[in-house]
Amino acid sequence: MRQLLIACFACALLGAPAVQAQTLKIGGLLETSGSVASLGQPGLEGAELAVEQINKAGGINGKKLELVNINSESDNTQTVSAVKRLTGQSDILALVGPMNTGSSYAVIDMVQRAGIAMVSNGGSRGIVLPVEKKKWIFLAPLTDTLVQKVMLEDMKKKGIERIALLNSDSAFGTSGREQLETQAADYGVKIDIQQTFGNNDKDMTPQLTNIRSKDVQAIVVWSTGPAQAVAVRNIRQLGLDVPVYLSHAANDYNFLRLAGESSNGVLIPSSKLYVTDSLAEDDPQKPVIERFVADYTSRYKRPPATFAGNGYDATMLIAEAIKAAGPDRKAIRDAIEAIQNHVGVTGIYSYSADDHFGILPSSVEMLVVKDGQFTLGN
Known part of the structure; x- marks a missing residue:
């Protein structure tokens, strides 16, 4: 008995209980209050649903999974503080960003x-670039560069060559502007005017009045949250009768609610979450999304937002x-970097040492809002 007690004490000093623990812990940085709560709350709910499904299926290698989330209040300083707290706990194995x-x-x-390792839910490509300097950072959502390729291809098919860009001054909006400026010319598209x-x-209205003077063929709005609906x-209201393209952050029921009838006709490069019924039967994501939607709706009594799929x-x-x-x-x-063809709700993921974006282009669909609903575009 004395030897056993000595051995247990030695193991405690060496941190062995973390290895022997019957619960595997991951940290969460999902915002449930503040300006991004409309994204972070469903993101947390999606993450919690994943944990619930995993544990119901027997856990991971026989051990329960636990998510320890700290509400960062949509604040950068609070997020830094949360990371310090989580990473200081040796039994936190990875972070849902x-x-x-x-x-x-x-x-x-x-x-x-x-x-x-942190799997971020931010939508900017720059979060993981350059990969050699951000080896511990990965992305789960669609990225601005990826969805813009789908958007620009749609413009090319429609003969749209001159556009206006209206973006927010946030990190997401600025990154979107930079990526669009970089790749628009590859599709024969010119940004005639940019407003922030x-x-x-x-x-x-002031920015859009400036845009109206340019007689462009389409308007791109790149931002998150309620600002998209305002735009x-x-x-x-200004009678700008041209196609309106929004960022992938607009594939959210909150946008439809806030924009009302004004949302009809807008075009959004998006995940397949809202159009599962329209997908081909052999689409590998279809059964995964169907199960996710059913389980999420059963637990939370409402359909999931795209951000829930990200979490x-x-x-x-x-x-x-x-x-x-x-x-x-x-x-x-x-192991994250080695993942190949993981079929998720938002996309199909394949990472590598050179690619921490993960999502394959086949995961993106162009949606159009019709009668207040997301539908597959033509």
Whole structure:
């Protein structure tokens, strides 16, 4: 007995209980209050649903999975503080990153120094670039570059050559502007005028009045949250009768609610979440999305937003890596990077040492709003 007690004490000093623990813990940085709560709350719900499904199926290698989420309040400083708290706990194996692009940028260096993998839910390509300097950072959502390729291809098919860009001054909006400026010419599209607004602005009439003077063939609005609805309502009020393209952040029921009838006709490059019934029977994502929608609706009594799919996928990706690598932070990072053809709600994921975006182009569909509903575009 004396030898056993000595051995147990020695193991405690060496941190062995973390290895022997019957619960595997991952950290969450999902915002349930503040300006990005409309993204973070469904993201947390999706992550919690993933944990519930995993545990009902027997856990990971026989151990329960637990998500420890800290509400960052949509604030970069609070997110940094949350990362410090989570990474300071040796039994936190990986992080489900914030929905807020700016907060994702704010914690990259700290996550790198801590040596813990983070699957971010921010929508900017720059979060994981350059990969050689951000080896511990991965993305789960659609990226601005990927969805813009689908959007620009749609413009090309429709003969649209001159556009206006209206973007927010947030990290997401700025990144979207940079990516669109980089690749528009490849599709024969020219940005005739670019205007910026504050992400919390309640009126974009001055910027849109400037755009109206240019007689462009389409308008692109790149932002998150309620500002997208404000911009679309202002566009309709000014009688700008041209196609309106929004970022993938608009594939959200909150946008439809806030924009009302003004949303009809807008075009959104999106995941397949809202158009599952229209997908081909052999689409590999169809059964995954159908199960997700059914389980989410049963638990939360409402249909899921696209951001719930992001949180769900990020958690499932980490769980797959833990299953393959065990409770070791570095091994988990390596295992995420090795994931191939993981079928998720938002997309099909294949990572590599050179690609931490993950989602394959086949995961994106062009949607159009008809009668207040998301539908597949023509």
